[in-house]
Amino acid sequence: MSDATAAEAAPSTVQVTINGIAVDAQPGELVIAAADRAGVHIPRFCYHERMSPVGMCRMCLVEIDTGRGPQLQPSCMVPVSPEMVVDTTSERTQRAQEGVLELLLINHPLDCPVCDKGGECPLQDQTMAYGPGESRFVEEKRHFQKPIPISDLVHLDRERCILCDRCTRFADEVAGDPLIDFTERGNETQVLTFPGEPFSSYFSGNTVQICPVGALTASPYRFKARPWDLVETESTCTTCAVGCRIAVQSSRNELVRYLGVDIDPVNHGWLCDKGRFAFGSVASPDRVTRPLQARTPSGTTSDIADAEPLRRFQPTDWASALGAVAAAVKAARPGAIAVLGGARGTNEDAYAWSKLARTVLRTDHVDAQLGDGLPAELTVGLPAATIDEACNADTTLLVCGDLREELPVLHLRLRGAARAGTTRLVEIAPTTTGLTRNAVRSEQCRGGEAASVLRNLLDGDDPLAGELASGSVVVVLGRSSVSESAEATAEVAAVISARVPHSRFLVAARRGNVRGALDMGLAPGMLPGRALSASPPRELAAAWGEPPGERGHDATGILAAAASGEIDVLFLLGADPLTDFPDSMLARLGVSGAGMVVAVDSFVSQSAAEADIVLPAAVFGEKSGTTTNLEGRVSAVGELVTAPGSARPDWMIAAELAVMCGGDLGFLSVDEITAEIGAVCATHASAIGPDLAADGVLASGAAFEPEFPPEHVAPARDAYGLRLVCSRKLYDGGVTVGQTPALESLAADTVMRVHPVDLERVGVESGTEVEVHSDRGALRLPIVADAGIARGNVVVLFPSPDIDVGALIDVTAPVTDVRIETRGGEASR
Amino acid sequence: MSFFSEENRSLAREIIGRYPKRRSAMIPLLHVAQAQAGWVTEEAMVEIAELVDTTPAEVLGTCSFYEMFKREPVGKYLVNICATMSCALAGAAELMEHAEERLGVRAGGTTPDGLFTLASAECQAACTEAPCLQVNYRYRYRVDADGFDQLVDDLAGGALDDEIPPHGVTARVRQHIPADRAVGAVPPEAVNEPPVWMAAPAGNGAGSA
C-alpha cells in the first residue's frame, strides 16, 4: 500500500516518519504517543499517557523536522503534523539525553542499593540506557530530611524527587485532591503538603506507582521486598464492584503489593487506596485457619460475642465439621435451609453454591445481597451500560450514593469524562457528593424521594426532560441509603424507563462480586446465566435437573423466617448480617433463631461468632477463578499465595459438602466450573479461556425482561422529624479496613450530620451528643452541621465501626424518620 | 475563624468578582493578607484557599514561589541591601557590615523591637546609583554609613511615615472597580474565536469583527 492510497483510505490520519518507519498517527496525537504505538520507545519521566503533558523533564527530546530542518523538541509536547520526520536516535538526540540525565543526577542521590525503587526505576533504567556513563559533578548534593510522611500511607524523600510533576498533576487533574503542590522555587523547589493538612486522598497510592523515581513510597511496602524477588500474577480487584485490573505481587508467600494495570474499559491504570492496600487483611493473624465448632449451641447466650468470641469454639477437622453440617442438612425440614451471601467470592464459588443449594440442599432461599441492593431481577435484567458508555453518554444521570466513597475508580472515570466534556453529569442525591462540583446539575432530595423528584422534573416543563429525550442516557443507579427500601430505588428505574425508554443502566452494586453472584443465580427465583427459575434455559435444566419448585425468600425473608424458627440450617457465605444487614434487630433475631448457623468465612465476624460451625475460607489472592464487575464484565482473578492452615475456596467447600450429603456437583477444579458456566449460561458462552485476562469479557444480555414495580407516591413524612440517610465511607467498619493495618486508623468516625438550619431547629451546638429515636429504636450520637446535606435529612455512616445504626432501621418500612432529642429531653421541632 | 478583617473581607469579595475564575484572585488576595498582617500567615492561606475555592496546598505553592511574600514575621521595615556587582564594587559589603552593627542583627535577622528586618538582596536594577538599598521596596540611592544611620533614625522616629508604609502595604491608593464598571472578563472556556487581530485561517471567511 503506497502512502497516497493510505492517506486516501483514511484521511483522518497524519503521516509521519519515525526513525525511517512510516506511521499513521491520529490528528493531534503527540509524537511520543505515536512513537509508542509504532514500537519506538522515547525515554521520558514526566509524560504519562493518562494525564496532560507538561514538558517538565526534557528527557523526551528528539530531533523533529517539520520542513525547516531537524530541531530538538520535547516529543511529549509536540503534536504530529503531516510529513513530519522524527529521529529518536540521532547524535544530537543522544547528546541531549545524556545532558538531561547528567543534570538530573546532579542532585539525585545515588542510593539505588537502599532505595525501594531500585530494580524497577525509570531513572535507574534510563540512566543505564541513555546516560553519559559518568558525571563531571563533584560538589556536595542537595540534602533534605530523609522521608517525611505526607499522609498515613505515603512517604516523600525530597532528595530523590526529580520534579516531574506527575504526583502533583495526578492529585489535581485526576484525583481532584490538590493536597500536594510544588512549593518554593528554583533549586529549593519541593513537593509538599500544607502544614497539618496531609495528602489524604483516596487515590494517593497511585502517585507512588507513577513516581518515576523512589521519591514516593507507600508505607505498607517500604523495605518489604526487592522487585527481583517478587512473584506476580495479574488479577482483578474484588474489593468493590468496579473490578480494577491489578498486578498482585508477593514475596515469600506473602502479598506485599498491588499495582494498577492499565486497561481501557475500566481503570486506566488507577486504583483506590482501599483496593491497593487491602492485601493487609489477607495475612492478618486473625484469619480463621481451621474449622471451628461451637462448644455451646448458637443463641444460648446473648452476650457471647462481647466476651472473647473464640472461646466459644474448639478447632476441629474438616471431616467432622462437614459431617456435622451434613447431618444437620439431612435432618432439616424441607424448605428449611437457607444460604446468605456469596458476593465476596469468585463466580465459580457463587456457581458452586448456587448449584449446591438448588440441586443438593433443594432450597431456593438464597441471597447474595443483604437487603442493601436493588432487587436481583433489576440488577441483572435492566438494559446494561458499560463504564465507557457512561463516560460518553450525552447525559449521565447519577441516582446513587456518593461514588467516591462506594466505587472510587468509577468516580475517577466519570470525573475525568465530565472534565473532558464527553458527558454531562446530572445528579439527584440526598447530600452533595464527590461529583457535585463536576455535575452540570445537582438536585438535592430527601432520602427515598429521588423517584418523585425525577417524576416532577420529567413530567413538568423542566428542560431536563427534553435533554434526556433527545440524547443518549446512562443512569448510574444504586441505593443511596439502606434506611430506605429497595423499592424506592426500583421506582427510580421504573420512572426513568417509562419516560426515557432508551436509557441504559449501570447498577452501582455495593459489594465486590455481587454482580457475579447474581449472574450465577444467588438470588431467589434466579438461575445462572441471568435466567429466572420459572423458565430455566434448556442447557441449565439438563445439567441441574428440576429446580426447587417455589420461589424462595430474599435476605429479609430468610432472616424473618429464621427468627420465627422456620430455618433449620443457615449458611453465611462470607456474609455478616449482624454488621451489614440494615435492620439489626431482625438480623439478631434471625441469626439466633436459626437452627444451625454455618459460617463460611475468613474471619470470625460478628455473625460468625454466633455460629455453630465456622469453615475457614480462602480469600482473594489465595484462589483463582473469575469475577464480574458492575458492568457485567467477567475477568480472571489469580492465585498467588497459599491459604493459611486448611482454609479453602468456597467452591471446594460446596463440592465436598455435596458429597457428604450424598450428592455430586460434578466438578473437581476451578477450570471445570468456569467451563461449565460457559456451557450452561448463554450469557457467559464466551467468558472462557485466555480472553478473561486483560480487558475480560463482557457477558451481555439477560434471559428475561425485568418487570418494574408500580410507581407510587413518596411516603408521607413525619413533618417534625428528619429523614435518616445511611451513607457509606470508603474506609468503613468492614473487615477489609479493620484487618488491614495500613487502613485501620483511617476508618471514619461516626457522627450524625444535618444541614445547619436543621441543627438550629434542634437547638444545640455542632458536636453535641444527642439522642435519636426512630419507631424501631434509639441511639446516642454527636450531631454536627454540614451544609452539604439536603434540608430534612440526617446522615449517618453505615455500616459503622462502633455504633449500631441498624438499631434505628426497620427494613419493612419504606423510609426511616427519626426525631432528635437533646439532653434536656426536648424534641426536635 | 476569619483571618481577614471585615473591611478586607469585602475587599476580597470585590477582587474575586473581577475575575471569571475565583482562583485568579489568589495573588491579589495574598497581597491583601500580607498588607493586613505584615506577612502571610498560615491562617491567611487557609482562608484564601476557601475564598478562591482551592486547597491550602495550592495557595502555599503559589505563595512560596514568590520571594516577596514572606511566610515568617518580618519587621515593620524590610531593609534589602543590594549585594550584586555594581553595588559590591561601590561598597555594599561595608554598608552591610555597618548596617549589621547599627541594627545589632545579622543579615536575615529582625531587631527585637520588631522594627527592622535586614536582608541581603540581588541586583535591584539601580546599578548606576550604587550602593543602593530598598526599604519595603522603596529605593534609597548611594547610601553610605551616615546616610544609613540617618535613614534608621528617620524611620524609627516616624519622619518617613508618609513615604514608606509598613511592610506588606503595596500602595496607599487602592483600585476600586464597582460591579457596574467591570469589563466582564470572559471565562477561558467561553472563548471560541481567535483574537480580533489574528488572521482568519485561509478558506474561512468568517473572521470575527
Ligand code: SF4
Ligand atoms: S515526587 Fe516523584 S512523581 Fe512527584 S514530582 Fe517528584 S519525582 Fe515526580
Ligand code: SF4
Ligand atoms: S475502585 Fe474498587 S475495584 Fe478499583 S481498586 Fe478500588 S476497591 Fe478495587
Ligand code: FES
Ligand atoms: S517526557 Fe517530555 S518533557 Fe518530560
Ligand code: FES
Ligand atoms: S548591582 Fe545593586 S542595583 Fe544592580
